[in-house]
Amino acid sequence: MSKKNPDHLPSSSSTFPSDQHPHTPTQTTLDTSIWCRLPPSLFDRILHFLPAPAFFRLQLLSCRIRSLLFSPSFLHSHILLSPLRPSFAFFPNSNPSSLYLLDPTSLSWHHLPLAPLLPSHIPVAPAASSAGLLCFVSLTAGPKTLLLINPLSKLIANLPQNPTPRLSPAIGLSVGPSSLSVVIAGDNLISPFSVKNLSSEMFFADTTPTFSPWSLSSPLPRLCSIEPNRMVFSSGKFYCMSVSPYAVLVYDQVSNSWSHIQPPMRRYLRSPSLVEFGEGVGLVAAVEKNRLNVPRSVRVWSLQPCGHSWVEISRMLVDVHARFYENCGGGESTGAFECAGHGGLIAFVAGTNSEVLLFDMPRREWRWAPSCRYPCEGGLKVFAYEPRIATPAIGLLTMAS
Known part of the structure; x- marks a missing residue:
């Protein structure tokens, strides 16, 4: 695990500029004439309660504040006291080393360059996210290299390379306060020119002195065709899509x-x-039943507790x-689109268009985000992402290496 110098933590005027829509809630400007008069102990206590995106708006970061942000005592308190702020991470398909963070609460955008954190000798792409960490995977065929990054603290950690050669597998990541799990499934390379969905592998690390290396899980269901995208984690299970025919595959840890x-209306x-x-x-x-005279639509379903x-x-x-x-491009059918869910929100992006549509589940409200x-x-x-300065689980990979 490596870490960049905290003195290079930028202010919102450089690495973390934000674009705010004129019709979004007004953000409070930090009045330095007030902040500098606060007793240091009170100022430090206030920082403990700020959500991570609030640090993007700090116009001036003194050496004392920078050192405070990365001190063990501050990170421990920030984990306990800071409110969670679900956000969405967007990566341009043409440049995965740039991260655009959308804060749905303030409807503001922030730019987090990742090029200094990513390897230059192998091509990688974002594959999963969980609890403040982003997972990147190598694009070359063969055993996969996985990289975990916290773009705020600039912490980086490599997972041990998985043993099974694969082309474009589905990847799932689940990060807890003191454990992390990674699952790689499908697209086994059975020859240099052929792939087959045969198996999955799992990596697990926690605070115990020993760790679980990559291990083969049970075989994949017959006739499945896993899509090479991210998985969803809930209640100890990973979920991913299979196509031709459509099905939802579930891995129970x-x-x-x-x-x-079976999915609805498959x-x-x-x-x-x-x-x-x-x-x-x-x-x-998207649902299309033209011959049955049902209008095209995009629908949202929820999996019931029975599973x-x-x-x-x-x-x-x-x-x-x-x-x-x-x-999506028009045409006779709805084209491909991306979406990710976090908390009670779902973010949509369509085709090569950069417009972002948000669905608020509690309010049953659809709204367009600022461009x-x-x-x-x-x-x-797009990936669900929760900005966190402290991600202690990434340190488990030091124990596991």
Whole structure:
């Protein structure tokens, strides 16, 4: 695990500039004439309660503040006291070394350059995220190199390379306060020119002196075709999509077994994706039943506590869908789109368009986010992300190495 010098933590005027929409809630400006008069102990205590995005707006970071932010006592207190602030991380398809962070609360954008943190000798791409950490995977065929990064603290850690050669597997990441789990599934390279969905591997680390290296889990269900995208984690289980036909595959860590769930309306789904939804799992997909005279729509379902049935939560409003449909490229069917869920929010991006649509589940509200003003050539890839200065689980990889 490595760490950049904390003296290089930038202010919002450099590495973390924010773009705010004129119609979004007003952000409070930090009045230095007030802050400098506060007793140091009170000032430090206030910092403990600030959400991580608030540090983006600090215009001046003294050496004392920078050293405080990375002191063990501050990080421990910040974990306990700082409010959680679900956000969304967007990566341009043309440049995965740039991270654009959307704060749904303030509807502001922040730019976090990642190039200094990523390896230059192998191509990598974002694959998963959990609890303040981003997971990048090597794109070359063969055993995979996985890299965990905290873009705020600039902590970096490598996982041991997995033993099974794969092409473009699905990857799941679950990070807790004192443990982390990684699952790689599908796209086994059985020859230099052929892949087959045969197996999955799991890596687990916690605070015990010993650790679990990569180990093969139970075989994948027969006739599955796993999509090379992220997994969703909920209540000790990883979920991912299988295509042709559509199915939801479930890996149970406790029983070390795979199973599958039938998705709703699987004959008429387009671009189905799994999302984290509150404390559970949701499924988002375009629905097209032209011959049955049912209007095109994008719908949201929630997996019920029984783990086998789905309930429709909402569907995109007609005027919203018309704009989203155009962003997808129009045509006879709704084109591909990206989405990710975090808390009670789902973020959508369509095709090569950079417009972001947000669905607020508690309010059943669809709204467009302010445009991202950073370069977005080729469209965006979106992940749920929770900015955290302290991510103690990344230190477990030092114990596991």
